[in-house]
Amino acid sequence: MLDALPYRLATIAVLVALFAIPLVVHDDYYLHLFIVSGIFAAAVVGLDLIVGYVGQLSLAHAAFFAMGAYTSALLFIRLHWSMWLGLPAAALLVGVVAIVLGSIILRTRGHRFIIITVVFAELMRLVATNWVDMTRGFMGLPGLVVPPLVLPGIGAIDLTSKSRFYYVVLVAAIVAFVICRVIVRSSIGRKFVLIRENEPLAESLGISAFRYSMIAFAVGAAIAGAAGSLYAHYVGFVSPDLFNFSYVTIMLIMVILGGKGTLVGPALGAVIFTFLPEFLREASHWRMITFAAILIAATLFMPKGIVFPLLTHLLPRERRLRNARAA
Amino acid sequence: MSPTITILAQHLLNGVLIGCAYALIAMGLTMIFGVMNIANFAHGEFYMLGGFVAFYLVSLMRLDYFVALPLAVAVVVALAVVLQHSIFRRLREAPVMTTTLVTIGLSIFLENAALLLWGPQPQSIPTPFPPKPLSFLGVYTTPLYLFCMAVTAALIVVGHVLIRRTRMGKAMRATFQNKEASALVGIRIDRIYAYAFAFGAALAAAAGAVLGGFIPVEPASGGVITLKAFIVVILGGMGSFVGAIVGGLLLGLAEALGAGYLPNGWKDAIGFFAVILVLLLRPEGLFKRA
Numbered sequence: 001m002l003d004a005l006p007y008r009l010a011t012i013a014v015l016v017a018l019f020a021i022p023l024v025v026h027d028d029y030y031l032h033l034f035i036v037s038g039i040f041a042a043a044v045v046g047l048d049l050i051v052g053y054v055g056q057l058s059l060a061h062a063a064f065f066a067m068g069a070y071t072s073a074l075l076f077i078r079l080h081w082s083m084w085l086g087l088p089a090a091a092l093l094v095g096v097v098a099i100v101l102g103s104i105i106l107r108t109r110g111h112r113f114i115i116i117t118v119v120f121a122e123l124m125r126l127v128a129t130n131w132v133d134m135t136r137g138f139m140g141l142p143g144l145v146v147p148p149l150v151l152p153g154i155g156a157i158d159l160t161s162k163s164r165f166y167y168v169v170l171v172a173a174i175v176a177f178v179i180c181r182v183i184v185r186s187s188i189g190r191k192f193v194l195i196r197e198n199e200p201l202a203e204s205l206g207i208s209a210f211r212y213s214m215i216a217f218a219v220g221a222a223i224a225g226a227a228g229s230l231y232a233h234y235v236g237f238v239s240p241d242l243f244n245f246s247y248v249t250i251m252l253i254m255v256i257l258g259g260k261g262t263l264v265g266p267a268l269g270a271v272i273f274t275f276l277p278e279f280l281r282e283a284s285h286w287r288m289i290t291f292a293a294i295l296i297a298a299t300l301f302m303p304k305g306i307v308f309p310l311l312t313h314l315l316p317r318e319r320r321l322r323n324a325r326a327a
Numbered sequence: 328m329s330p331t332i333t334i335l336a337q338h339l340l341n342g343v344l345i346g347c348a349y350a351l352i353a354m355g356l357t358m359i360f361g362v363m364n365i366a367n368f369a370h371g372e373f374y375m376l377g378g379f380v381a382f383y384l385v386s387l388m389r390l391d392y393f394v395a396l397p398l399a400v401a402v403v404v405a406l407a408v409v410l411q412h413s414i415f416r417r418l419r420e421a422p423v424m425t426t427t428l429v430t431i432g433l434s435i436f437l438e439n440a441a442l443l444l445w446g447p448q449p450q451s452i453p454t455p456f457p458p459k460p461l462s463f464l465g466v467y468t469t470p471l472y473l474f475c476m477a478v479t480a481a482l483i484v485v486g487h488v489l490i491r492r493t494r495m496g497k498a499m500r501a502t503f504q505n506k507e508a509s510a511l512v513g514i515r516i517d518r519i520y521a522y523a524f525a526f527g528a529a530l531a532a533a534a535g536a537v538l539g540g541f542i543p544v545e546p547a548s549g550g551v552i553t554l555k556a557f558i559v560v561i562l563g564g565m566g567s568f569v570g571a572i573v574g575g576l577l578l579g580l581a582e583a584l585g586a587g588y589l590p591n592g593w594k595d596a597i598g599f600f601a602v603i604l605v606l607l608l609r610p611e612g613l614f615k616r617a
Contacts (some may be wrong), residue, residue, distance in 0.1 A: 017374045050419060051424075053423065057423070057424045057427055057428070062434060104603065104606060104607060107610075108610070111366040111423055111565065112561065112565065114366060114427050115366060115557045115560075116602065116603075118554065119554065119558065119561075119599050119602050120599075120603075121559070122599060123556055123596060123599040123600075124591070126593070126595055126599070127596075130590070130591075130592040130596075159459075177563075245550060249431065249435060252431070256428060287437040288435055289436055289439045289440060289443070291435070292433070292434075292435035292436035292439065293432070294430045295428060295431070295432035295435075296428075296432035298424055299428040299429050300414075300417055300425070300429060303425065
């Protein structure tokens, strides 16, 4: 979609704007919201692979995020690995866990798959809570820090300020987005969509639904693990609360309302649904009720989401038609 | 009896009640799943609401305990009818992802509505039973416990008879097996949907109202109960009533033994491990469908 010149220019403009945010926004509170948005954006584009492209509803994604956070935190506290080692380790470990889990559950589809993912997430929460010797249980693991970036020839750059850490998150989110985009634009991505739309047809063409679902599931999980690692070091503390069901709910809201199967939509959804709850802080009791109502209404009446359809309305008419045909 | 056996018997007795409750809740869940093809993530909320409404009626409206229990079930069933007409009716023939997302949304909605109405603190329903424990061969229990156990066991039997022996139950089972064929022989599918949903909600609400005197109910209880009921349904085989009953009892007993013999906090993990094992060894569940 973004091949023609105007769209390249628009992409560049968006990137410039994203990189300029800390130059314009000096308020730490808003920078904090942008950082959290970026971390969630990375996590939910990974979720979009499995939910939006392969069409399987995974409720384990927030657990993968939390496992990444715990992996990175434990490596830091027990072995003194900095985030630069902890983050790839978290992505790798969570990806491997997803492959093991996937080899059991990706042979099932539909209800059973969904239920097992939520059962798995709950089991991980129990492990984080009850394996006190390793995880300190409810007390959580405090004292995580953001490491400086050491560049040869330049020396160590301190990243602890919010305006600097924002760039770490931004780069990570862009990398996650690009990885997912390359996958969905490749022949692999077309097989994802075929599996979603007509699995028997895909199988009859020799496309293994199991194998391709596994790719989406494992890559998505690894990205969630990396995002969790960033989150752990940014917040400085992990606890079993990270496994709360509300995290997976909010991630799903970002994907569904953003527009599943579009990557851009969920990423924007992550920004909107990080800021929106903050503005609704006054009515915190009503917040979850409102969210739940929005989720129900959007699922029933706007299955394509809200953000992405609005976005495509900005496109010229002929392109919109082409996109509609492609979708 | 030797102390080891007495303790074992005590744990098993403790497991029977919760097992009966799991069975009741899972029967409704499996019914809704089988008839409507919906994995109802809001099912545990019917349990929670049953408990809260019973609590409200007994301790705030000063209603008699034995009047309040059926009344609480009636209130929850009324809510279920409203939900069925407003939301679940639209989910017929909808994709799995849609139905699941909607019921997840509904679960969050109901949990937070309960939070607004009743606050976060766990509440116990006051009961007219004397708190004095009864002892039999060294195994202790209370009159309330025996009452709860009798009611849940009786409800399981009633539910089973309704499904097995009545015309409506037969129509439900027929819809379960083949929707088109049932519609063809004159079964009103939309009505079956409504009845199945109300039936499931009633069983869950009854479990909540009865257990509320024993296990304090809080807005967050629904989520846990939903998970446990799903575990039972997968263990027993999705759509199997016998599986739901046997699976519920087994999970209840296993958890009670886990509470007795495993390190603190791990009893809840038993069901999750069991599900993964069953999925590996016998993916269709312990019992076949219908």
